[in-house]
Amino acid sequence: MLVLGIQGSPRKKGNTAHLLSIFMKAAAEMGAETITINPYDYKISPCLEYTACEKTGTCPIKDDVETLIYPLMRRATIIVTGSPAFFYSAPSQLKALIDRTQPLWSRKYRLNLDDPIRPFRKGFFLGLGATKGKRLFEGFDLMMRYFYDAAGASYEGMLGYREIEKPGDMAKHPTAENDVRTEAERLIRQYMTRLRLVFLCRDNSFLGPAAAAFTMKEAGCVYDAESFGINPSEKVHSGLVPLMAEKGIDLGFVNPAGIEKFHGDINSAMKIFIGSNESEADGFKYDVFWKTPDYKDQDVNLDAILDLISEKVSGLNK
Ligand SMILES: Cc1cc2nc3c(=O)[nH]c(=O)nc-3n(C[C@H](O)[C@H](O)[C@H](O)COP(=O)(O)O)c2cc1C
Structure with a gap:
């Protein structure tokens, strides 16, 4: 069973990478196959709204999304996305990837095709940001709900951390390790039997x-x-x-x-x-x-x- 981690920050050793790595480590310890991707390592064009995918179920843009990323998303049973807040939203490369999942949405909702792993696939979100903002993760919560619906996963919720700014801040958080491990166990354990x-x-x-x-x-x-x-x-x-x-x-x-x-x-x-x-x-x-x-x-x-x-x-x- 594949657990796919999507690390949305351009900083590969930053706070998001640390937070996501707790989840991925727990998944590996439970025996799952784990793969983490950094969208900034891939060629991902923004969606150009050709809308061809609504008829064909594929994207006319030929870059790494169709050849490398969709196959991983389709193979994964758990998808966990980690992201820092950039202007109350996702960094642009992660957002580009999210927009490009529209063909997966089209396959289900326009072409009535059923991905056989869909009933089992679960999505989770790990977020963080520098401010104390009460509403810091509201936009993410909605974005993830619809991203995971397109990706063929049920959205299982999120953990969001405030006042995380400099590299290393996340690692010092008193409860994050335990919070994330608990969620990883909840999502993965049932499938490993x-x-x-x-x-x-x-x-x-x-x-x-x-x-x-x-x-x-x-x-x-x-x-x-x-x-x-x-x-x-x-x-x-x-x-x-x-x-x-x-x-x-x-x-x-x-x-x-x-x-x-x-x-x-x-x-x-x-x-x-x-x-x-x-x-x-x-x-x-x-x-x-x-x-x-x-x-x-x-x-x-x-x-x-x-x-x-x-x-x-x-x-x-x-
Ligand atoms: C372009 C940019 C925009 C940001 N916007 C926000 C924001 O809207 N709210 C917030 O709380 N933090 C914001 N931050 C701070 C980052 O979320 C924060 O520094 C985070 O810890 C970075 O995580 P990383 O190390 O995984 O990249 C922003 C940072 C950058 C570079």
């Missing part, structure tokens, strides 16, 4: 992502399902996203991961190998084999393969 299910396949471009998505949609409170390839492709198969969309499942921005990306102890996971032939596993150990027609055959019915996988996933719970 799920059974880890690994769908292994040859290139992870069709069978694996579909199986993981069906599992999360049907039984994401019981399983934490992910897919990995023995020899991962660069991109998913061109038929996967449109065919799954016909079933109402959104696999936009999914990238095929290789087995080396598995986080944790692979022996603790149940491993299902999916493919047309067991030899495709290349000696890799697994617990169960699901045989499917070869989806790369010219005349194969891809939709029928997806239905077969869906049926097998339903059988997991029987």
Whole structure:
């Protein structure tokens, strides 16, 4: 399970970075995979309001958002955003990223596509600022509510710290460490008891992502399902996203991961190998084999393969 931290300050070793690191450290200690991104490290154009995303579900601006950031947001079960107050709002690079989540909003609310992790994904906010202002976090609270709705997460609340100005101020705060750890435990612990299910396949471009998505949609409170390839492709198969969309499942921005990306102890996971032939596993150990027609055959019915996988996933719970 991925916990994604978004560190919104341009100061990489500032107060926000410190506050967020408490959450991320607690998440890692509970066994979650953790990734922290600094929007200032990425090419993020501001939204130019082309509104094309409302029809296509993708952004015409080609920068790091679609290739690097959406895939992380889509893979994450917990997203925690940290930000300093800059004129009662977020620093511009973080705000640019927030505005660019409009395509994710469009996929859900205009195209009626359901991201299979959405029912489980949770968002939290960690804020701070220099002043004592009573209303310092009111704008953030609203912004985060709508940002997380677009990102496909339920907004679980925030912690805000006042009178934090110079680097090092946050680290001296008497209760922050305990407050943040308590919230991290509350959000993450419940998910760490799920059974880890690994769908292994040859290139992870069709069978694996579909199986993981069906599992999360049907039984994401019981399983934490992910897919990995023995020899991962660069991109998913061109038929996967449109065919799954016909079933109402959104696999936009999914990238095929290789087995080396598995986080944790692979022996603790149940491993299902999916493919047309067991030899495709290349000696890799697994617990169960699901045989499917070869989806790369010219005349194969891809939709029928997806239905077969869906049926097998339903059988997991029987
Ligand atoms: C451009 C700018 C605008 C700021 N605006 C506010 C503000 O509106 N309210 C506030 O309380 N602090 C404001 N601050 C102070 C920062 O929020 C504060 O110094 C914070 O600790 C910086 O966090 P960091 O170390 O993570 O960057 C502002 C700072 C800058 C540089």
